[in-house]
Amino acid sequence: MGLFSSLKDAIFGSAEAKEVAVKKAPPPPPAAVAPPPPVLQPVDLDETLAYMAEKRGQPSNYKTSIVDLMKLVGMDSSLANRKEMAQELGYTGALDGSAEMNIWLHKAVMAKLGEAKA
Template sequence: MGIFSSIMNKIFHKKPAEAPAAPAAAPAAAAPTPAAAPAAPPEPVDVEAVLTQIATLKGGGGNWRTSIVDLLKLLDLDSSLDARKELAGELGVNAGPHGSAEQNIALSKAVWAALAQNGGVVPASLRD
């Protein structure tokens, strides 16, 4: 699993509610069974609200809105240079040398944009 997939899992992961077991029914006489309705698409996730809640539970979170390192740490993910290089490769970020402020800022913006493209509600202030 890639770094970005890990970020998405930490933010978007919701444990599905377990459906109660259906009682066993007596076999019906060759009656066709109706097709199940397709599942409703998942509700958009308010990314900033989820991350704010995580930061509150952890008693902080640093500057996760603008720092890719702080965002990764907030999500208990590897924030090392190698991990950020991998993330840059996944998201096609080629700004500045690896580990530079220029690349870290571009990487942070790319993460917000990718989260928005994948169903997250991300304020424009984080994407720009």
């Protein structure tokens, strides 16, 4: 399993994602018998990440920083891991931890996460 899969699983499989889905589920109709279990809504990436950041209570720039995004989900954001994920996602530039690489990586990760939730 690659680093992107680990990141995706850390978001979509998180307790926070389940909590957000339950909050968004429509309330059950009133009934005399036990209601069916709530139908969970698909994971909302933006709401889940915001909720994760709120629960951790630490400043985070996860919306634009790959390092902060990785830290938010409990991943090692070292240069070695960012290089590995960049290669995994098809980055062809210098794997030097530059702003260019990190910006590209963040955009690529967010795009793939958007595809995964659809």
